[in-house]
Amino acid sequence: MLANMNIVDFLEKTASSDPVPGGGSISALSAAAAASLSEMVANLTIGRKEYAAVEEEMKEIAKEAHIYRDKLVKDIDKDSDAYKQVLKAFKLPKGTEEEKSHRKKAVQEGLKNASLVPLSVAKDAFKIMELAGNVIKKGNKNAATDGAVAAMMARTAVLSALYNVKTNLSSIKDIDFVNEVAKQVKLMESEIKKKEKDILSNIDL
Numbered sequence: 700m701l702a703n704m705n706i707v708d709f710l711e712k713t714a715s716s717d718p719v720p721g722g723g724s725i726s727a728l729s730a731a732a733a734a735s736l737s738e739m740v741a742n743l744t745i746g747r748k749e750y751a752a753v754e755e756e757m758k759e760i761a762k763e764a765h766i767y768r769d770k771l772v773k774d775i776d777k778d779s780d781a782y783k784q785v786l787k788a789f790k791l792p793k794g795t796e797e798e799k800s801h802r803k804k805a806v807q808e809g810l811k812n813a814s815l816v817p818l819s820v821a822k823d824a825f826k827i828m829e830l831a832g833n834v835i836k837k838g839n840k841n842a843a844t845d846g847a848v849a850a851m852m853a854r855t856a857v858l859s860a861l862y863n864v865k866t867n868l869s870s871i872k873d874i875d876f877v878n879e880v881a882k883q884v885k886l887m888e889s890e891i892k893k894k895e896k897d898i899l900s901n902i903d904l
Contacts, residue, residue, distance in 0.1 A: 723778035730824035730856035731771035736849035738764035740834040785809035817860040824856035
C-alpha cells in the first residue's frame with residue numbers, strides 16, 4: 700500500500716515513470732497533512748489555562764481532524780486504485796460487439812469512480828479549511844502559522860483534486876452525472892480562494 704510507504708520511498712515512486720501515485724494521490728496526501736496540522740494546533744491549545752474557554756471546541760476539532768486524516772490516508776491508495784481500474788478497463792478485449800459494449804461500460808464506470816474519489820477528497824479538504832480557520836482564530840497563537848499552512852495545504856488539495864475530477868468528466872458520456880458533478884466543482888472553485896483569503900487575514904505577521 701502506498702500509504703504505508705516511508706516518505707523517501709513514496710516520493711521516489713511518485714517520481715518514477717509509474718503513473719501512480721499521481722496528482723490525485725498527492726491531493727489526498729496534501730489534505731491529510733492539512734488535517735494533521737489542524738489537529739496539532741488544536742492539541743497545542745488543549746490543557747492550557749489561557750485557552751480554557753475554547754478547550755471543548757479544540758477537543759472536537761482535534762477529533763474531527765483525526766477522522767479526516769485517517770480517511771484521507773486511505774484515499775491515497777483509493778485514488779491510485781481508481782486510476783488502475785480505468786487502465787484495466789481500457790485493456791479489455793474489443794474484438795466482438797459484445798466485448799466492445801462490455802469494455803465501453805467498464806471504462807465509463809471506471810471514469811465515474813475516478814471522478815468521485817477526488818471529488819470526495821476536495822469536499823473533505825474544503826471542510827478541513829474550516830477547521831484550520833477555527834484553530835487560527837481561537838487556538839494557540841504560538842502555532843497560528845501552522846494553522847495557516849494547514850489552510851494553504853487544504854486549499855491546494857481542493858483545487859488539485861478538482862482538476863482530477865474535471866479531466867475525467869471530459870470523457871464521461873452520462874450527461875446528468877457530468878452536469879451534477881460539474882456543478883459541485885464550480886461551487887467549490889468559486890468559494891475556495893475567498894475562503895483562504897478570509898482565513899489567512901487572521902494571521903498577524
